[in-house]
Amino acid sequence: MIVEAGHYALVLAFALSLVLAVVPMWGAAARDPALMAVARPAAFAMLVMVALSYGALTWAYVGSDFSVMNVVQNSHSMKPLAYKISGVWANHEGSMLLWVLILALFAGLVAARGGRMPARLLSNVLAVQGAVAAAFLLFILTTSNPFARVAPAPFEGDGLNPILQDPGLAIHPPLLYLGYVGFSIAFSFAVGALIEGRIDAVWARFVRPWTLTAWCFLTLGIAMGSYWAYYELGWGGWWFWDPVENASLMPWLAGTALLHSTVVMEKRDALKVWTMLLSILAFSLSLIGTFLVRSGVLTSVHSFASDPARGVFILAILVVFIGGALTLFAWRAPVLRQGGVFAPVSREGALVLNNLLLATACATVFVGTLYPLALEAVTGWWSPDNPSKISVGAPFFNATFLPLAFPLMLAIPFGQSLAWKRGDLLGVAQRLAFAIAVGVVVAIVILALTVGGPVLAPVGVGLGVYLILGSATEIATRAWRRGAGLGVMLRRAAGLPRSAWGTALSHAGVGVTVIGIAATAWGVESIVTLQPGQSTRLGDYTVTLEAVTPRNGPDYRETVARLRVTRDGQSLGVLEPGKRVMVGRSMPTSEAGLMTLGLGQVYASVGEIEPNAAGLRLYWKPMVLLIWLGAVVMALGGGLSLLDRRARIGAPAPARAAVPAPAE
Amino acid sequence: MRARRLAAAVLALAFAALSQAAPALAVQPDEILKDPVLEARARAISAELRCLVCQNQSIDDSDAPLARDLRLIVREKLTKGASDAEIRTFLVDRYGEFVLLRPPFNAGTALLWLGPFAVLIGGAAVVWANARRRRPAAPSALTDEEKRELEEVAGR
DSSP, X not given: OHHHHHHHHHHHHHHHHHHHHHHHHHHHHHTOHHHHTTXXXXXXXXXXXXXXXXXXXXXXXXXXXXXXXXXXXXXXXXXXXXXXXXXXGSSHHHHHHXXXXXXXXXXXXXXXXXXXXXXXXXXXXXXXXXXXXXXXXXXXXXXXXXXXXXXXXXXXXXXXXXXXXXXXXXXXXXXHHHXXXXXXXXXXXXXXXXXXXXXXXXXXXXXXXXXXXXXXXXXXXXXXXXXXXXXXXXXXXXXXXXXXXXXXXXXXXXXXXXXXXXXXXXXXXOOHHHHHHHHHHHHHHHHHHHHHHHHOOSOOTTOOOOOHHHHHHHHHHHIIIIIHHHHHHHHHGXXXXXOOOOOSSSHHHHHHHHHHHHHHHHHHHHHHHHHHHHHHHHHHHHOTTSOOOOOOOHHHHHHHHHHHHHHHHHHHHHHHHSOSSSOOHHHHHHHTHHHHHHHHHHHHHHHHHTTTSOSHHHHHHHHHHHHHHHHHHHHHHHHOOTTOOHHHHHHHHHHSOHHHHHHHHHHHHHHXXXXXXXXXXXXXXXXXXXXXXXXXXXXXXXXXXXXXEEEEOXXXXXXXXXXXXXXXTXXXXXXXXXXXXXXXXXXXXXXXXXXXXXXXXXXXXXXXXXXXXXXXXXXXXXXXXXXXXXXXXHHHHHHHHHTSHHHHHOSOOGGGTTSOOOOO | OHHHHHHHHHHHHHHHHHHHHOOOOSXXXXXXXXXXHHHHHHHHHHHTBBOTTSSSXXXXXXXXXXXXXXXXXXXXXXXXXXXXXXXXXXXXXXXXXXXXXXXXXXXXXXXXXXXXXXXXXXXXXXXXXXXXXXXXXXXXXXXXXXXXXXXXXXXX
């Protein structure tokens, strides 16, 4: 009964989304306040209906209602409660429902906070959001209904793929979707404003908090996914340039560019055309990412859905929304008047460089991810018997992506220190002299200490140190005052806008991640077979196999290798990597064992495991945690920036518009 | 050539289920060569070869039986004195360019390798053209009056 109610709520949500898509936009065009007033209640009602529907599916999972097909295929009555709840989005139908729930949530939030927005802009934005929701609700209802019943109902479900049964899974997809779908707001704002034909700094001020929110979640989502792959997939890598990873990286790169170009638009009323295009592209790439993952068109570790009907439907959504938005853009962009002018060497100029490099990096990932598909399709059409099949893997991306990332990072401290309109490159270089010098010295000292070792690693650590100190320099410079005491300066630093601190923190986070990535080159790997009692060296550590023991968990049984890690005879603890077989499944999975020592980790996974011998793959990964900590710092910086007065209060009300904004 | 592709596809189907569900050890202890220099070369080559039956994994990372076979072939050739390029050529002749994770530069992949540079140069050209078109006027020097006011504001 509740399941049917959930299904019905979904149908109602679809009807409401159609109302939301049509009525307010009509109202905005006809300047009819009554029709425009439909926008906010319709957005709220749609959110309530989607939430009810989602709640009903969760209810079916929690109660293990095996008369629902989706629950049968993806759950098991003995599964822990947390995984029953997270299991809702660990399959195609449920994850699409979560996608729409977040889309409706963002629409509801914009409606709730939209009181200060111009009525026509708000109506158009919510209408576009409604149109996107309508398309995806129709997709769910027609091709991916999660509420389909099965008769007769089986006594037990098939269980969830054990790889997906993990705390990482519980967090990763919602974070990622909050990021992906969050960019829909920027898209709706851009399309709404293009329809209305009014685009100015106020627009940028309204849209920026939403972009920043989406960006923070996407950053965390990608980092979480990377850490999950690192400990769950069992071979110790943290980024594989897998098509699905690339699908999340592309919106991130475009979103990062958008974040920076919006700053220029907000402060200087420039880069309008480009910002519109980026707003459209960031969400378009999210849609393309959804298409790539959901259609199964690219085979990769993640694709758990491959139904051509679904693929074609999502492709149609892509064509309509991306094509429509870009057509609207091409039609309206020429009439946008450009705002403030600036010299090439200026904050604006630096942000243009940032955008150029990020956009190129994004294009590189895009081309590399889709090229094999495109080449096969084109050559297959040319000569059907012998289509060209190539692989584009990590070596390609490392060779093309890193040369773009390096200059971008070198430029970060300069960009945040340059003045608006017209900057003084030499002056900034002098201010950054300390950061540059320390970075170079660090690189040279490490290089000298590790002669014969990897060369790029010390350079990377130096770059990271330079980024962190460069960010600190920016804060210090702004707090510094000739002749003032330390207390005054600290107070001045504390009084800086939160967005200044956020910027510095995020950029320092980039430095932290860079150091973590660089340090992977110093990792130690040991592939051995050990018998109980035998030991092996792993860098400064000794790993001893104490025993091979079978164990039982709540819904699995496993064989673990008990490994003791020692350094200079001192025991540091025990690792228990193993092979695990879930109830209802036959294929064993590998569970890695991790021990965090400082910022590094000892990582162990088992291969062949028998009572008297274990094949082990052991790693010492120095400073590896910095890779993800850096991402968390980046997101924290974004969050801090969100708390800035500017973002909290939004655009000044018309009556106060004449008061000059305080200089920052 | 076609028959070989077909065989590879059948193999792929056969192993897909295996490779998907059980990520575990890749390089096994018994595969490792005694000579550390040769072994390092073997690892470097393996990292750039695709496990043909897997989803975006190198043979160095994969635990599929076919990946193991390829790893053993690479090591066997290395111990017989083959160069890195010879090993790659041998595998490309057998499995096609699909086996290379770093696609070679040729007519089919020119767009792939040159695309990023084209985007960068094209983007830079647009930026440059825009900047030229709308160059800001040079700022005029401050008048004495303005300088005095500035000093006052700066509190000096």
